[in-house]
Amino acid sequence: MTLIGWIQAVVLFLAVLVFVKPLGGFMARVFNGERNFLSPILRPVERAIYRLGGINEDEEMAWYTYLFAVLAFSFVGLAWLYLLLRTQQWLPLNPQRFAAMSPDLAWNTAVSFMTNTNWQFYSGESTVSYFSQMAGLAWHNFVSAAAGIALAIALIRGIARTTLKTLGNFWVDLTRACLYILLPISIVGCLILVMQGVPQNFHSYETAKSVQGFSQQITGGPMASQEVIKELGTNGGGFVNANSASPNENPTPFSDFFELWLILAIGAALTYTYGKMVKDTRQGWALFIAMSILFFGGLLVVYWAEAAGNPAIHQLGIAGANMEGKEVRFGLAASTLWANTTTATSCGAVNAMHDSFTALGGLIPLVNMQLGEIIFGGVGSGLYAKLMFVVLTVFIAGLMVGRTPEFLGKKIERREVTFAILSILITPLLVLVPTAVAVLIPSGLATLGNTGPHGFSEILYAFTSTNANNGSAFAGLGPNLFYNLTTGANMLFGRFAEVIPVLALAGALAGKKAAPESAGTFTTYSPIFVGLLIGTILIVGALTFLPADALGPIVEHLLNLKGSTFQ
């Protein structure tokens, strides 16, 4: 670990922090329907979309109506992308003449993008046409992110409103998230990325004849416009197979830094939006602080482990940090910073190959996702997952002092706690059971890239990542029919099995009366609460996943120190 490495992390954190208030406040204005500096340009577009879409923007939705709207929109989007990938050979903008994707891979990819997971079993540069990339993948990058933000806003409204039955209008929230938040930042960000060297064109791949006489296909396409929303929407599905490790998607240390900022910006700022909308910004800052502590805790371990390097390589007489699967221009610090960031959020883009991290270095991305991606989290999804833990913490704290738990003046009763617990328990169920099944059947083991404990880690990582809608991978694990279908189903359940209790909780809370704060109220912004929240998150995560992690990364670490290797 070096001082300069830590400076990178701290400067990134400060760059994110500076935008929390302005961006968070702006989002609160947008979702409250207030006029803002973009209204003169975007309000006419917004109104046109409502008119052509048959949307009544004043209609308010109950939680189940909101849920139906989310589901309907998601499944139309799923069908659209599946159709695109299966018919791309007849569609325009396919200069490399890529054929249709196979049905199981197209299903996996369509689910992957619809659920904001962006798990990559496809190889973009050799299988996906420009048209499919733009109108399919990048379009999903916008709308699946916008849907996540909309869901978070619906939950916030549920918390903020009293004795009301409604949570807002999904169509309006979705449209506003796309137009006012995602699109303007993408337009500016796209140009910054092109300036750094990310291609933005429509021609077929150029052939270069190197000075030494080798010929090489130079990949291109509308990459920058997709790259920016891929990070901003914490989607993470690469235009090319190597994702943000590829110099096409991420050519310089500055583009790397900027992409990291994009990944964190909205998730961090939503804490302020939350505070603003519940009319107590301390609530939002408490979440931000808890997230930040967990963020730096994870970074410390992964950076330390990778800097310590692989003892098996040191024995060959080569000293130094672990550079297998990392790029020289980023080096160790920026690679580990990225690994921690991409799994703390639900981004899943990678700038280094997590599969080749040391055992403990690879453990941290895994743990970040197992905790539920509550450290800043995916755009929207991070905030609602975090608020589920807040409800649980409030409940536990109430039990400890022996009074009815209250959250912002509302009594947390059996129904609310049940929904919160449900959303938290779904994760282990959908991660551990499929992992156990996969290690027992031949097709679960057929496409492993590594054997021994590392092979187990690959499987555990796959189901953790798909369930958490992260999308990063121990990429040695290859696709086959079994994994295409199971990880696809897992992404679907991971997204919606969490959304249902979240919206139900929002609906329940919206209908409640709020009592004014009294001397006996347990405040949810004090340092004690931040500590309790972190404790709850870590204890729930550790109790659930420690045994499985012990069989993978932890055993591998001990065997690595001992000098063991596997076929």
Added chain:
Amino acid sequence: MIKHLGISLRLTILTVIVLGLMYPFAMTGIAQLIFPKQANGSLVSVNGNIVASDIIGQLWTKPQYFHGRPSAAGKNGYDPTSTGGTNLGPTSKKLISTTKTTIAQLRKENPDASGPPPMDLVTSSASGIDPDISPEGAYYQAARVAKARGLAVARVNTLIAQHTKGRTLGFLGEPRVNVTELNLALQNLR
């Protein structure tokens, strides 16, 4: 539910038009206008022929050129249409044996180099098309390149120093040397 499906369908079409088509087309137009070189892939031409992209690494095998890192992209490495890393874990037997072979090869090719090869030269990159090596990785090969070209080692070292990029803004990333750029500069040395 039927009403929701109808709205979903219309909203899908509308957003595909705005976000999936108009946005990338507009961005391509603007990018081609203000950053044409980068937007088209940072291509490098010599005498009118495209020889490389500035941002993408290439395969170099002859002793008179600097070599890049081991690559897992494609059959021979450095194939931009097949990017990726080895994905071998820290306890992989294959990782250890290929690293051993790489070290032996580097020692054989660079008999005059002092000390062991640096870490980046014996490990594969994440993308398989990493354009850079560390400055140490370039100095390690300097004696070989100088000998093959009949140049003084000092001259080659100066060239490396000239083509070493520092950290961006003093703290982002790591110092590095773009291999293609360095090799093209070598070609022009007279």
